[in-house]
Amino acid sequence: MATGSATTSRRLDQLSVGEQLPALAYDVTATTIVLGALAARDWRPMHHDHDFAVHRNGTQDIFMNTPNQAAWFERYVTDWTGPLGRLGHMRFRMKGSVFPGDTMVLTGTVTDVGTDDTGCGWADLDIAVSVEGDVKTTCQARVALPIADDDNPWRRRGDQWRPDPNRA
Amino acid sequence: MTDADAATGTQPDDVLPDDVADLIGQVQYEEQGEFPVERGYIWTSCSSVENANPLFWDDAAAEQITGGPIAMPTMLSVWFRPHHWAPGRTEEHLPLRVHFDLKARFDLPEAVMTDNTITFYEPVRPGDRLRTRQILRSVSPPKTTKLGTGRFWVIDVEYLNQRDELVGIESYTGFGYRRAGDTTGAA
Numbered sequence: 001m002a003t004g005s006a007t008t009s010r011r012l013d014q015l016s017v018g019e020q021l022p023a024l025a026y027d028v029t030a031t032t033i034v035l036g037a038l039a040a041r042d043w044r045p046m047h048h049d050h051d052f053a054v055h056r057n058g059t060q061d062i063f064m065n066t067p068n069q070a071a072w073f074e075r076y077v078t079d080w081t082g083p084l085g086r087l088g089h090m091r092f093r094m095k096g097s098v099f100p101g102d103t104m105v106l107t108g109t110v111t112d113v114g115t116d117d118t119g120c121g122w123a124d125l126d127i128a129v130s131v132e133g134d135v136k137t138t139c140q141a142r143v144a145l146p147i148a149d150d151d152n153p154w155r156r157r158g159d160q161w162r163p164d165p166n167r168a
Numbered sequence: 169m170t171d172a173d174a175a176t177g178t179q180p181d182d183v184l185p186d187d188v189a190d191l192i193g194q195v196q197y198e199e200q201g202e203f204p205v206e207r208g209y210i211w212t213s214c215s216s217v218e219n220a221n222p223l224f225w226d227d228a229a230a231e232q233i234t235g236g237p238i239a240m241p242t243m244l245s246v247w248f249r250p251h252h253w254a255p256g257r258t259e260e261h262l263p264l265r266v267h268f269d270l271k272a273r274f275d276l277p278e279a280v281m282t283d284n285t286i287t288f289y290e291p292v293r294p295g296d297r298l299r300t301r302q303i304l305r306s307v308s309p310p311k312t313t314k315l316g317t318g319r320f321w322v323i324d325v326e327y328l329n330q331r332d333e334l335v336g337i338e339s340y341t342g343f344g345y346r347r348a349g350d351t352t353g354a355a
Contacts, residue, residue, distance in 0.1 A: 026218075032216075035212075035215070035216045036216045036217070038212075039209065039212045039213040039215070039216040039246075040213070040243075040245065040246050040249070041209075041246050041249035042249065043249075043252045056278070057278065058315070058347060066281050066284055067242065067243075067245050067246065068216060068217070070242040070284070070286065071213055071216065071217045071219070071240060071242050071243070072217045073242070074217075074219070074240055074241060074242040075214075075217045075218065075219040075221070078219070078221050079219075079220075079221075083221055083222050083223050083229060083233055084233060086288075087241050087242070087288050088287070088288055089285070089286070089287050089288070090242070090284075090285065090286045091283070091284070091285040091286075092283070092284055092285075093282065093283050093284075094280075094281065094282055094283075094284075152233060154233055154234045154235075154291070157290070161289065163287050163288055163289065164287045164337075
């Protein structure tokens with residue numbers, strides 16, 4: 001399981017396609033859902049009001065909101081890269097919901113490794129959140145990593161930073 | 169039926185109303201965030217997902233790596249979500265208003281977000297004042313899913329800082345729907 005520590009950083013040349021990220025398991029409670037929604041300033045009742053979620057939305061309980069899921073993906077990726085890892089792009093799709101009482105498990109695989117025309121190193125990742133083996137959300141993430149010990153993707157600005165894979 | 173309809177399999181009844189079609193590609197709701205980016209929310213957000221990245225907790229590390237403290241990149245939408253209440257406000261101030269406009273326009277009481285894309289540009293820093301603008305990209309013909317019958321739409325939200333630097337673009341796919349047997353009006 002991932003430790004949550006992020007004091008060192010990976011370099012691009014330490015990665016290979018097919019590498020598996022360490023799984024992260026987390027026991028979700030009502031507090032997880034409500035804290036995540038309020039941290040994102042999302043006041044909508046389906047993320048804190050059980051009765052509304054069940055009788056208006058037709059779901060089994062309150063459920064994790066989209067911005068909080070994005071935050072979980074970010075934490076999962078940068079736990080693995082370390083602080084020099086710089087997220088460029090995320091695309092995620094919700095297939096089901098994460099509810100209190102679920103143990104959600106984040107897993108990830110490196111799908112591509114390379115550099116763009118500016119020399120920026122990128123890793124593409126496929127990530128999933130699952131509950132009891134049922135995939136709830138998928139995420140394709142693109143994260144920049146140092147290509148050498150003296151490289152730092154965070155120093156890139158303007159034309160030297162091309163995070164959109166469709167415009168790289 | 170037009171050639172385009174034939175190519176996509178849509179029916180004449182599926183053609184978008186003109187007032188909706190006219191909105192596609194138009195910049196709407198350019199707004200300033202209601203408060204500057206601040207570290208309390210950054211720490212609360214990190215706490216909500218147990219994110220120990222030193223960029224958000226260790227000022228020396230942040231100075232060395234990012235030139236000072238930054239916000240979690242995925243917090244982009246946090247900075248434009250309106251207060252739940254504010255003095256003098258007489259009606260609910262909704263975030264992602266294009267989404268709610270479409271729910272009302274098509275009389276669809278329920279909605280979920282099914283797809284979300286975020287591209288991150290300049291880092292967001294404490295003290296930044298962000299601006300947003302919303303752009304409707306597409307609206308589907310009527311569709312029926314296990315949730316109900318409604319329409320999918322795609323909305324881009326662009327974020328800029330006080331120096332007019334692009335800090336991010338979010339693209340949301342929403343599904344506004346009516347549950348089977350539901351005859352109430354849109355919320």
